[in-house]
Amino acid sequence: MSLTAYLTLAALVFAIGLFGVLTRRNAIGILLGIELMFNAVNINLVAFARFHGDLLGLVFTLFTIAITVAEVAVGLAIVIVIFRVRRTVEADRLDLLRG
Amino acid sequence: MAYAAFFVVAAMAVVSALGLVLRRNAIHGALFLIVNLGSIAVLYQTLGAEFLAWAQVIVYAGAIMVLFVFAIMVLIPGKEETGPDPRRPWRLLALPAGALLFVQLIFVVGRDRGGGGADVSPAGGGVEAIAGLLFTRYLFPFELTSVLLLAAMVGVLLLARRRV
Numbered sequence: 001m002s003l004t005a006y007l008t009l010a011a012l013v014f015a016i017g018l019f020g021v022l023t024r025r026n027a028i029g030i031l032l033g034i035e036l037m038f039n040a041v042n043i044n045l046v047a048f049a050r051f052h053g054d055l056l057g058l059v060f061t062l063f064t065i066a067i068t069v070a071e072v073a074v075g076l077a078i079v080i081v082i083f084r085v086r087r088t089v090e091a092d093r094l095d096l097l098r099g
Numbered sequence: 100m101a102y103a104a105f106f107v108v109a110a111m112a113v114v115s116a117l118g119l120v121l122r123r124n125a126i127h128g129a130l131f132l133i134v135n136l137g138s139i140a141v142l143y144q145t146l147g148a149e150f151l152a153w154a155q156v157i158v159y160a161g162a163i164m165v166l167f168v169f170a171i172m173v174l175i176p177g178k179e180e181t182g183p184d185p186r187r188p189w190r191l192l193a194l195p196a197g198a199l200l201f202v203q204l205i206f207v208v209g210r211d212r213g214g215g216g217a218d219v220s221p222a223g224g225g226v227e228a229i230a231g232l233l234f235t236r237y238l239f240p241f242e243l244t245s246v247l248l249l250a251a252m253v254g255v256l257l258l259a260r261r262r263v
Contacts, residue, residue, distance in 0.1 A: 004208060004209070007208040008208055009112065009113070011208060012201060013135075014204065015198070016119075018196065018197050018200055019120055019197035020120030022190065022193035025184070026125060029128060032119060032128045032132055032167065035163070036132070039136065042139070043139060046142075046143055046151060049148070050148070055229065055232055058228075059233055061151055062154065062229065062233070063244055065155070065158050067247065068163070069163060070251035071251075072166055072167070073252070074251050074258070076167070076170045077258040077259050080170060080258075089174055092186060
């Protein structure tokens, strides 16, 4: 397979992830969309590592995965705290900082 | 054979991603994300990154999805996605926004990158090769990652604690 095929797939998954982030109304759905976008980035990194013969992309992907774990853990904890305080996880109603 | 495998796995990844964004039910979204992550792990395998494929399965499907499913079970979201939507006109803009991003990305991908397009088959993405880089040149970022995970763990414990 060519590099372009992998990059196209990653672009498609990334765009679908963005669509999901923009359309979801609950905060957990938004986090799921962000996961999708992270994975598209990882596909790109691994594909570049393979087609440029440079293992650095794989190391970067490992870092991305570790950072994603931290992001999801903190994000879900924040969502649970928000639910405890506001009794909703609907993102549109969390507008305390709105002017 | 490799082509067929790629297209089957890519189709699985795209269909599960579409399922994730189109289904209203959050638990269905989480299950679709598991399929998506699994097919991306297979893609890593086809790219010769065995270690990453297994790390993907263990970390994402094992750890992250358990967190997601647990949070969905605790919060039982779903009511948010039904009922009248006051911001529906804005949300309809998501489709052109996503399509525009995709077209832009395809435009960038389609451009001539000047070399690097050929399959050069590196020394392999096994544990040994990654560890050789990770524990020598990139030891400091690696240690920073562990500090980040520790900070995230402490932060989550503080957040989730009941106020006393």
